[in-house]
Amino acid sequence: MVATIKPQTNQISARGNTADLEHIREFVKSQSNSAGFGETDAFQIALAVDEACSNLIRHSYNNDETREFVVTVEVANQQLIIKIMDNGVAFDPLSVPEPNMNEYFKKFKHGGLGVFLMRKVMTEISYQPALNTNSPNILTLTKHFI
Amino acid sequence: MNDVKFTIDHQSFGDVKLLKLQGYLDAHTAPHLESALGDLIQDGNHKIVVNFKELDYISSAGLGVFMVYIEDVRMTGGDIKLSEMKPKVFTVFDLLGFPMLFEIVEHDQIALSKFTA
Known part of the structure; x- marks a missing residue:
């Protein structure tokens, strides 16, 4: 279990198993709709x-379904704030350089586009690595209402 | 791998293979498609149309599957053409610039005719 997570109005727990992605998406989509997004x-x-x-499950949790993480959604100040809290090895997705897509296609690369997509569709992304062994890493994805 | 959240229907039109996808293509189900495409190509099929009409969702894991094989099929004179995408699915391809590399058409028939032209 992820330790010391403060209770949030809306949250879902998931395992280190990609089978849980569908439930996470349904939860986030439903919360986003309720918040007023189309x-x-x-x-x-x-x-x-x-x-x-997906990155967290595969690269940090190594598909270990006994490990859990939490996704919270809250609406505040005209923005939707999503936090993904895990107790894996800290990894700041913002450290991933933006790919040059011309080069990417030219060399027929594959993989490594998840963070790029996150940046394309969210207004802000921030990352707070765990402060100590009792606190989670927190990735915050924010979408502003236009 | 069998996953009720994602299915692939196989059809043949001469030497062109048509795969009809249904459900969700994410990090969980992408290995299913990777395996299906890999099997087709290993069996010597290089003209492939993938129909997205019943696909409701795709993430970068799904897009990555097409990148795995596109070079191989084109080196042998084939292609992987994509058809009948829902707008929300096309948006994911478009956000990453995939229409630069992949031919995405409105109907299977257009893709099939391009192979036989």
Whole structure:
């Protein structure tokens, strides 16, 4: 279990198993719709969260389904704030350089586009690595209401 | 791998293979498609149309599958053409610039005719 997570109005727990991605997307999409976002925005917000969680499950949790993480959604100050809290090895997705897509296609690369997609569809992204062994890493994805 | 959240229907039109996707293509289900495409190509099929009409969702894991094979099929004179995408699915391709590399058409028939032209 992820330790010392403050209770949030809306949250979902998930395992280090990609089978849980669908539930996470449904939760985020439903929360985004309730907050007033239309179908296109809600779809893209859920996509960004999916990308973040996919990376977490595969690269930090190594598909270990006994490990859990938490996704919270809150609406505040004309913005939707999503936090993904995990107790894996800290990894700041913002440290991933933006790919040159011309080069990417020219060399037929694959993989490594999740963070790029997150940046494309969210207004802001920030990362706070765990401060100590009892606190989680927190990736915050924010979408502003236009 | 069998996953009720994602299915692939196989059809043949001469030497062109048509794969119809249904459901969600994410990090969980992408290995299913990677395996199906890999099997087709290993069996010597290099003209492939993928129909997205019943696909409701795709993430970068799904897009990555097409990147894995596109170079191989084009080196042998083939291609992977994509058809009948829902707008929300097309948006994901478009956000990353994939229409630069992949031919995305409105109907299977257009893709099939390009292979036989």
